[in-house]
Amino acid sequence: MPEASQLFTxxxxxxxxxxxxxxxxxGAIAADPSALGRLGLFGDAGLVxxxxxxxxxxxxxxxxxxxxxxxGAVLADSALLLPANATGPLAVPRRDGxxxxxxxxxxxxxxxxxxxxPGNSAxxxxxxxxxxxxxxxxxxxxxxxxxxxxxxxxxxxxxAALRAHGQACTVQDAEQADADFAAAVAELTDxxxxxxxxxxxxxxxxxxxxxxxxxxxxxxxxEAEPSRCPQCGITALLRHRIRPAAGAGAELCYxxxxxxxxxxxxxxxxxxxxxxxxPAQVRCGESFPFRVTVTAPPHSxxxxxxxxxxxxxxxxxxxxxxxxxxxxxxxEARSVEFTGSTSAGLTIADQLPIKIFIAVDGAVGCxxxxxxxxx
Numbered sequence: 001m002p003e004a005s006q007l008f009t010x011x012x013x014x015x016x017x018x019x020x021x022x023x024x025x026x027g028a029i030a031a032d033p034s035a036l037g038r039l040g041l042f043g044d045a046g047l048v049x050x051x052x053x054x055x056x057x058x059x060x061x062x063x064x065x066x067x068x069x070x071x072g073a074v075l076a077d078s079a080l081l082l083p084a085n086a087t088g089p090l091a092v093p094r095r096d097g098x099x100x101x102x103x104x105x106x107x108x109x110x111x112x113x114x115x116x117x118p119g120n121s122a123x124x125x126x127x128x129x130x131x132x133x134x135x136x137x138x139x140x141x142x143x144x145x146x147x148x149x150x151x152x153x154x155x156x157x158x159x160a161a162l163r164a165h166g167q168a169c170t171v172q173d174a175e176q177a178d179a180d181f182a183a184a185v186a187e188l189t190d191x192x193x194x195x196x197x198x199x200x201x202x203x204x205x206x207x208x209x210x211x212x213x214x215x216x217x218x219x220x221x222x223e224a225e226p227s228r229c230p231q232c233g234i235t236a237l238l239r240h241r242i243r244p245a246a247g248a249g250a251e252l253c254y255x256x257x258x259x260x261x262x263x264x265x266x267x268x269x270x271x272x273x274x275x276x277x278x279p280a281q282v283r284c285g286e287s288f289p290f291r292v293t294v295t296a297p298p299h300s301x302x303x304x305x306x307x308x309x310x311x312x313x314x315x316x317x318x319x320x321x322x323x324x325x326x327x328x329x330x331x332e333a334r335s336v337e338f339t340g341s342t343s344a345g346l347t348i349a350d351q352l353p354i355k356i357f358i359a360v361d362g363a364v365g366c367x368x369x370x371x372x373x374x375x
Contacts, residue, residue, distance in 0.1 A: 001028060001035035003092050003107065007073065008039075010106035014072035015053030019045025027095030033166065058102075060116050067102050069111035074102040081114040082171040088112035117174040118165075121181045125162055128300065128361060132188060135267065135362030136195075141249020142266070142364065143213020144199070150191060158184040192359045193305045193325045199357045200307030204321040208311055208355060210265045210366040211254050218242045218252075229257040230275075231369060241268065266365030272296050272304075272328070274358060274367065278340075281372035285344025288371075290320065292356055293335040296328035303327055306358040308338045317346035318373075320354065342373060349375040 004025050011021035022041045029035045053072065058065045060078040067074055067089045074089070079100050081091045090107040091114060093100045104111050133155055139146045161181035168174035202208060221241045229237040236259060242252040254265035278290035296302045307323030310316060320340040328334060340354070356367040 001032050003090065003103070004029060004035075004039065006090070006103055006107045007092050007101060010071065010073035010101070010103050012049055013053065013106070014055045015048065015050055016055070017046050017048045018043065024094065024101070028092050028101070031093045031095050031097065060114075063116040065102075065114045067104060067111050067114060069104040069109075071105050073106070074104075076100050076102055076114070078116055080117050080119065082117040082168060082174055083109075084113040084115050084171060086169055088170075089114050115171040117168070117171045118178045121165065121178060122162055125158060125181075129158060129185060129188065132362040135250065135269075135364075136188075136191065138250040139195070139364065141215065141244055142252060143210075143215065144195065144364070146195065147191070150187075154184050154187050154191070157181075157187070188362075189303045189305075189325070192303065192362060193323070195364070196305040196307045196325070196357055196359050197323050200309050200321055200323050203307075203311060203355045203357065204309040204313045206312060209262070210355075211262065214242065214252060215244075215249075218244050229260060229263065231263055232257060232259050234259055237263075260368070260370060262368055264365065264367050267363040270358075270363045270365045271300065271302055271360045274356075274365070276356060276367060276369050278354070278369060279371060281374055282340070282342065283374050284342050284347040284349055287339055287341045290338045290340055290354060290369075291335050292338070292358075293333060294328065294358070294360070295333040296330055298331045300330055301328065302361050304334075304358070304360050306336060306356065308354060308356045310340070311353055311355060316348055316350075316352060317343040318352065340371070347373055349373050 007028055008021050008025050011024055018041055022039055026038050056074045058074055058076050060076055060081060065076060077099050079093045079097055081100055083089055087110050089102040089104050090109050091100045091102055102114060133151060136146050136151055158181055161177045161184060165174055165177035168177055223239045226235055227237045228235050237255055237257045240254050251268045253268040254262055256262050273295040275293045279288050282288045290308060292306055294304050305325040309321035310318040313319050313321060320338050322338050324336040326334055351370050351372050354369045354371060358365050
């Protein structure tokens with residue numbers, strides 16, 4: 001860590017013993033993702049070269065701290081402090097992740113303001129954005145198309161923003177890096193919305209069966225005990241898990257009811273709960289509401305895009321095709337309503353499927369709900 005010797009010097013000048021100063025430096029090395037190794041001490045760990053000196057402590061309750069230049073180190077109660085300008089105090093995070101040391105003269109810096117900067121997006125990247133990118137890349141194993149070059153560009157933009165945040169010297173640099181990262185996430189959301197819009201339009205113009213597009217080879221594992229169908233209520237729903245050979249794609253699944261047919265298919269890791277609500281039968285010529293409610297997982301924020309459509313609407317003289325996108329906070333639920341319309345003189349009286357195509361942070365699924373159209 002480049003600041004190791006500077007931090008050690010400032011801590012000694014602040015009155016810490018050699019052992020305590022060394023422990024703090026090693027803690028700072030451990031807190032720096034780009035640093036490695038540890039320092040050792042040969043001599044008296046309890047020696048205090050400048051006895052009587054004391055560590056200055058400051059709080060960042062107002063998110064701005066004014067630091068006076070001096071030979072020692074100043075202890076601040078935040079790990080996110082950055083100088084307001086490039087010549088201001090240098091912040092070195094501590095091992096606890098809750099505080100940092102501020103260096104001035106020992107690091108060749110002047111006094112001045114340090115500001116509480118934006119939080120690092122590294123956790124968001126590892127827990128949400130990176131898996132999201134991987135799921136969109138795996139859509140080809142589900143018979144869907146995705147712009148791989150655009151995905152690669154989003155990936156590079158997000159990684160460059162994370163690196164820039166870690167190397168930020170001022171709060172302005174960190175804010176710019178966070179803005180670049182947010183722009184990459186917005187681009188990812190827009191790409192997901194486009195996928196749902198295209199699939200909804202494809203359903204509208206074709207006889208669409210999601211599982212027919214999944215490539216072979218695959219292995220299928222079916223549950224022995226049937227469960228209750230959420231659509232018709234009978235205990236005759238079978239769950240099938242699809243694993244592509246040699247891990248060549250995402251793990252998929254589909255649910256089949258002996259009465260309703262295939263009612264759900266897609267990524268097995270689809271986050272959240274999806275519930276549909278609509279009439280079981282409608283007279284030809286009537287319009288009807290159809291509602292889709294999505295509930296986010298209790299511990300994660302998700303981006304959702306959902307579309308609904310009849311199959312081959314022009315042929316059957318029905319219409320519904322529409323899509324929506326929105327963000328959900330952890331545990332939040334949101335409903336979107338679609339309107340189905342039919343023609344009194346042209347719509348064929350029959351049982352017709354409504355396909356709901358949904359994407360949640362890159363994991364896609366397709367639900368099928370049936371409605372009787374009566375003459």
